[in-house]
Amino acid sequence: MTGAASGRQGRLAALLAAPALLLLGAVLAWPLLSAVLLSLQDVRIVGSQGAFVGSANYEKVLADPAFWRAARLSLGWVLANAVLQTALALAAALILHQGFPGVRVARTWIVLTWIVPTVVVVMIWRWLLSTSGGMINPLLVSTGLAERPVGFFATPEAAFMSLVFINSWRWFPFIALMILAGLTRIPADLHEAARVDGAGPWQRFARITWPLLAPTLAVLLVIGTLLSFNVFDIIWLLTGGGPAGSTRTLPVLIYETAFRGYRVSEAATIAVLSTLVLMAFAVLATRSLALSGADR
Amino acid sequence: MTAAWRLLLGAGIVFFVLLIGLPFWWVVTGSFKVPQEIIARTPTFIPRSFTLQHYDLLLSASAYGTYLLNSLLVAAASTLLTLLLAVPAAYAFFRIEFRGRATLYRLILLAYAFPSIVVLVPLFATFARLGLVDTRLALVLVNTAFALPFAIWMLRAFFAQIPPEIEEAARLDGGPPLVVLWRILLPLIAPGLGAVAIFAFVSAWTEYVFASVLILTDALRTLPVGFAGIIGQYQVNWGLLLAGATLAILPVVALFALIGRWFVTGLTEGAVK
Numbered sequence: 114m115t116g117a118a119s120g121r122q123g124r125l126a127a128l129l130a131a132p133a134l135l136l137l138g139a140v141l142a143w144p145l146l147s148a149v150l151l152s153l154q155d156v157r158i159v160g161s162q163g164a165f166v167g168s169a170n171y172e173k174v175l176a177d178p179a180f181w182r183a184a185r186l187s188l189g190w191v192l193a194n195a196v197l198q199t200a201l202a203l204a205a206a207l208i209l210h211q212g213f214p215g216v217r218v219a220r221t222w223i224v225l226t227w228i229v230p231t232v233v234v235v236m237i238w239r240w241l242l243s244t245s246g247g248m249i250n251p252l253l254v255s256t257g258l259a260e261r262p263v264g265f266f267a268t269p270e271a272a273f274m275s276l277v278f279i280n281s282w283r284w285f286p287f288i289a290l291m292i293l294a295g296l297t298r299i300p301a302d303l304h305e306a307a308r309v310d311g312a313g314p315w316q317r318f319a320r321i322t323w324p325l326l327a328p329t330l331a332v333l334l335v336i337g338t339l340l341s342f343n344v345f346d347i348i349w350l351l352t353g354g355g356p357a358g359s360t361r362t363l364p365v366l367i368y369e370t371a372f373r374g375y376r377v378s379e380a381a382t383i384a385v386l387s388t389l390v391l392m393a394f395a396v397l398a399t400r401s402l403a404l405s406g407a408d409r
Numbered sequence: 410m411t412a413a414w415r416l417l418l419g420a421g422i423v424f425f426v427l428l429i430g431l432p433f434w435w436v437v438t439g440s441f442k443v444p445q446e447i448i449a450r451t452p453t454f455i456p457r458s459f460t461l462q463h464y465d466l467l468l469s470a471s472a473y474g475t476y477l478l479n480s481l482l483v484a485a486a487s488t489l490l491t492l493l494l495a496v497p498a499a500y501a502f503f504r505i506e507f508r509g510r511a512t513l514y515r516l517i518l519l520a521y522a523f524p525s526i527v528v529l530v531p532l533f534a535t536f537a538r539l540g541l542v543d544t545r546l547a548l549v550l551v552n553t554a555f556a557l558p559f560a561i562w563m564l565r566a567f568f569a570q571i572p573p574e575i576e577e578a579a580r581l582d583g584g585p586p587l588v589v590l591w592r593i594l595l596p597l598i599a600p601g602l603g604a605v606a607i608f609a610f611v612s613a614w615t616e617y618v619f620a621s622v623l624i625l626t627d628a629l630r631t632l633p634v635g636f637a638g639i640i641g642q643y644q645v646n647w648g649l650l651l652a653g654a655t656l657a658i659l660p661v662v663a664l665f666a667l668i669g670r671w672f673v674t675g676l677t678e679g680a681v682k
Contacts, residue, residue, distance in 0.1 A: 123508065125586060126501040130513075133498035133557055140532065140554035141520055147531035208421045219422075221669045226429055228661045230615040232633040233654045236640055237432050240439075240647055246448040248435055255451050286429070294677035314414055336521075343524045346617040350637060364526045371530050372622065384527035395522045 145388075151381035158375050170382040180383060182358065183366040186273075187342060187387075190362050193277045194284075194341040195334060201285040203330075206292035207322075220293070223286040231283070235350040238279045242266070269359030272352050276360055280347050284340065288333055295329030296322070335398045342391060363387050433658070440464070440651035447647050463652035471642075473653060475628055476635030481660065483545050483620075483631055484613040487552035491560050491609035492602060494553065499564035500590055504576065520558040529622060536623065543625045551623070552613040560605040563675050567601030568594070603668040604675020614661055632657055 152170055156163035174180050209220050226234065241248045242265040253259040265275045299322065307317050345364040348354065354361035354369065361369070363383065371380035439447055443458040467473050501507075502514055532551070533542065541547040571594060579593045580586070595602070617633040624630055630638075636653055643649050665672070 122505050126505040126507045126510070129497035129501035129505075133494040133561070134513075136494060136550065136554050137517065137520065137557060139535075140550055141528060144528035144531035144535065145523065147535070148527050151531060204421060205425055208418065208425065211418055213418065213422065217670075221665070221673050223425070223429065224669075224673075225433065225662075225665075228611045228615075228665060229654075229658050230633045230636070231617055232637045232640070233657045236636070236650055236654050237436050240650065241432060241435065245645070246647060248452050251450055251452050282428070290673060290676050297677065314411075339521055343526070345526055346633075350617070364524055367524070367526050368529075368618075377530055381527075381530060384524060384530075388523040388527055391524065392519070392522050395519075 148381045148384055148388075151378050152385045154378050156377045156381075158377065161377075163378060166378075170378050171386075174379060174382045174386065179358075179361075179366065183361050183363045183383075186360065187362040187364075189273075190277065190344075191338050191341050193274075194281055194344075195337055197277060197281040198285045198288055198337060198341070199330070199334065201281060202288035202292055202333075205285065205289040206296060207318075209289065209293050210296045220290070223289060225286070226283050227287045231346045232350055234279065234283050235347060238275075238282075239351065242275065266352060267356070269356055272356055273360055276348055276351060279351070280341065280344055283347070284337075288337060291333050291336075292326070292329060295326050298329075299325045331398075335395060338398075339391060339395065342387075436651055437655050437658075440648065440655045442648070444648050447651070463648035464656075466646075467639075467649050467652045467656075471639050472627060472630075472635060473639065473656070476630050476632045477656065477660075479545060479629060479635075480614060480632035483548045483552065484610050486545075486549045487556065487613035488606050488609040490549060490553045491556045492605060495557055495560035495564060495605055496595070496602070497590075498557075499561045499568060500594070502561065503565050503568040504594075517558045517561060520555070525555065526618060529619065532619075533622060542623055543629065545624075545629055547623045548613075548616070548620055548631065551619045552616055553609070555616075556609040556612045559608060563605055563608065564598065564601050567598040567675070571597050600671040600674050603671030607664065607668060607672040608675075610664060611661060 153165060153167060154163040155166045155169070205223065209216060209223065240246075242250070244250055244262040244264055244267075249265075250259070250262040253263060254261065264271060266272045303321050303325075304317055307321055312320065343364060344362075345368060348360050348362060348365055349368065352360045354365045364387075367380045367383050367387070370376050370383065374380075435452070438456045440463055441459050441461070442453075442456050443460050443462075446453060446456065446458050502510055536542045536547050541550075575593065575597075576589060579589045615633065616631075617637070620631045621634045621637070624634065627635075636657060639653060640650060
């Protein structure tokens, strides 16, 4: 390619990519930078002006037990979702990888839980798990599994676990399809050769599927971590962070601080701190994946 | 396949069909049951009654119809804008060599590495200055921005599959790059466009946080926010809420029935390449 041609190509590329980049810059990058500025000021109500206060907000937030509690809850939230979500997704993907009547339909419609609005997901489960009426409690009581209706959102632990289940229920099909993609990438003749050599299904899984799937799972674990960390609407709509703050993860705390507590700069500070941790995690994780040759 | 293995597979299929299907079955059938049956002590699997009273009340007593229309409008516009911006960008990233494109591409994917709630506060202030707060356009811009990185990434695989010779031949025939893109390449990546369309539509259709903060007027509310209000207002009128849930599921299910196959292909192909 000659210099002139590559220059023309470059201009064309810039022209084609410009509208998308402009929108991303205006709606994502610029507000992200503004959040950093906000965290160095003392702004209380959205849109108002504030004085420059340097690192005062950071000192305040880092000394606040509420911040550390939310950080611990977020960590627990991400880990619990990673375990449940990945386990369900892996099982579903392995099943969808088999041939059975209707597998094509199943592959399409498994994402049903992901295509409905979260507010509907919330409504569905609030009804199903309700203590007055609902579906699960009458079943538990009439089959004798429980003596009286179970309060799925009554205690801090129960509310947290119910939320993890509902969030994983919504997201596991999406992850399952990604795992399925990794599975279809494994050459079929490897399995065939192993079968000829007399390897059973379990051996084939342990020796071929699992090692070859591990890189995909690692990448998905990173994506899944970012996705679940960001979950706000399910928690907010179901428990509002309660009972007793037991489900107030960092996104919930940010929202409350900005729009309920009218301490915008403090919210921006928490947001910037979360972003730093998340980005560090993403960079470190992808780098270690790349080093182990799993990038691709 | 041994008998035990087959049994395990069957059990797994039943488990997932129940896990995903049963809640939806109960919700949709429940919306047609009379109130006494909905709150019956022993839940019925097959409905014993049929009524449209919940739908009547929902559509007459609340602004549900308006919310539904707003959501359809916002989701359709977001989908269109995402396609309009993502296709040229993906073409630039994956079919044209230029300096710094790898860096730029990596930067774009960073869009998912920070909590989206971070941009909510500054964005509200910016939109307020531009007079965009309380407009549906604001939601379209936000939804498109959040769908774009994934859309561009998804189109990558489809562009990569086109042999360079096809494009080369078309260009030698005298077409400028944009005409080649429009006439030759777009039809070849149709499934990719379908996949991106679904992703953009679903993201916009389900978005709650930004819609709840950026829209102030009730008549401009989208379905997730409006329905959340209805849920708060009609706490235990389960029939009405089930009808609302069913109507909210319907449009995406219809869209998915039409081009859902493409979405799954797009997702899996995208991850392969």
